[in-house]
Amino acid sequence: MERVATGIAGLDEMLNGGIPAGRHIALYGGPGSGKTSFGFEYLYRGAKAGEAGLYITMEETPEDIVDNMKNTFPMLSDVSQLVSAKKLEFIKPDKLELESVANLLEDRITSNDVKRAVIDSSTMIRLSFATDIEYRQTLFEFLSLLRNLDVTTVTTVEASTSKREEMRYDIEHFTMDGIINLYNLDREDRRIRALEIFKMRGTDHSRDLVPFKVTPNGIKVYIGEKVF
Numbered sequence: 001m002e003r004v005a006t007g008i009a010g011l012d013e014m015l016n017g018g019i020p021a022g023r024h025i026a027l028y029g030g031p032g033s034g035k036t037s038f039g040f041e042y043l044y045r046g047a048k049a050g051e052a053g054l055y056i057t058m059e060e061t062p063e064d065i066v067d068n069m070k071n072t073f074p075m076l077s078d079v080s081q082l083v084s085a086k087k088l089e090f091i092k093p094d095k096l097e098l099e100s101v102a103n104l105l106e107d108r109i110t111s112n113d114v115k116r117a118v119i120d121s122s123t124m125i126r127l128s129f130a131t132d133i134e135y136r137q138t139l140f141e142f143l144s145l146l147r148n149l150d151v152t153t154v155t156t157v158e159a160s161t162s163k164r165e166e167m168r169y170d171i172e173h174f175t176m177d178g179i180i181n182l183y184n185l186d187r188e189d190r191r192i193r194a195l196e197i198f199k200m201r202g203t204d205h206s207r208d209l210v211p212f213k214v215t216p217n218g219i220k221v222y223i224g225e226k227v228f
């Protein structure tokens, strides 16, 4: 099976090499759990390896995302160069619609050979639907359309909780090909970050809850370590 290495330290090992190519996975997590940082680094590592990446932001401005990521990851100092070289592009669609996202993606795949994309977040799109049924149908159609494109996507989904025991199943849990849960766990006087691969269709993967850190030169996933 062809896989797309995320390039995030430790994560590819948990995925037995990476995300199955052409699949569409979700990063599910509460506020500040690291969704944007993960999505960004997935594109950044791809760009460094020569694969063009498209970051579709549904809420924050592209400028804010780039500024925040430069501050979060000061040692990834060539972000501006990768943007100039068109290996990284950040864009906010005019409309909060999956159709606009699909059009954007198709356009950039054709014009710039984009291989990786991030959609941050699907929650913004969901809120524009009157009913869950409508959203689920539209998301399903969107994913069917993506399957005809040569792109591997990561979509962020906002969870209403950072606690593992309070996680509920959302529409994305059933529709997406894979789910990675990000947690900001409460531990006495501090919070610690942890993640788990909740599902990944078509491949075996780690089922451990593992700690991770956001460091100046990227995210580090500490496989084999326990979450205390």
Ligand SMILES: Nc1ncnc2c1ncn2[C@@H]1O[C@H](COP(=O)(O)OP(=O)(O)OP(=O)(O)O)[C@@H](O)[C@H]1O
Pocket: 029, 030, 031, 032, 033, 034, 035, 036, 037, 038, 071, 072, 073, 214, 215, 216
């Ligand atoms: N340089 C840094 N070093 C360590 N941690 C950082 C650094 N910069 C930011 N962070 C942490 O990362 C968190 C933000 O991560 P990120 O923006 O990826 O989360 P998110 O899940 O996208 O959040 P939101 O739900 O607000 O969109 C911050 O709240 C902060 O705790």
Ligand SMILES: [Mg+2]
Pocket: 035, 036, 037, 120
């Ligand atoms: Mg975010």
